[in-house]
Amino acid sequence: MTLDAQGTDATNRAGLNGQTPRCNHIDQLPQVRYGPPECKECLALGQTWTRLLACLTCGWVACSDDSQGGHAKAHYQETDHPVAAALGPRSTWRWCYVHRRTV
Structure with missing residues (x-):
């Protein structure tokens, strides 16, 4: 058994060859209709x-963290909706605010 810094069994969370564990937030997302393409x-x-x-929880559209307002992150902080996706044609980029990484 492998323990993490908090003394919890980390074996079940580990990915193959030391990869980051899979984000389970993407499995819980409903299909949503996005709002207008504006912040x-x-x-x-x-x-x-x-x-x-x-x-990806409610479809709210807001500016990214690298924008002046950072309103998408503010939306996460207010709602706990964990995953956001880049708005754009053919974009597959998604960010999990809980895990602080792309998913």
């Missing part, structure tokens, strides 16, 4: 965004 908070504040992310 409402940025528009209200007269700000621009670098790129947009869509919440």
Whole structure:
């Protein structure tokens, strides 16, 4: 048995060859319809965004962390909706705020 820093069995969480464990948040996501391709908070504040992310729990669209407002992360902090996806054609990039990594 392999223990982590908290003394918990880490064997079941480990991936193959030391890979990061699979994010189970993506298994729990419903199918959602995205909101309009704009960050409402940025528009209200007269700000621009670098790129947009869509919440995969409710479809809320907001600016990414590298934008001035970082409203997608603020949405996660307010709602605990864990995964956001880059809004764009053919984009497969998804971010889990809980695990702080791409999934």
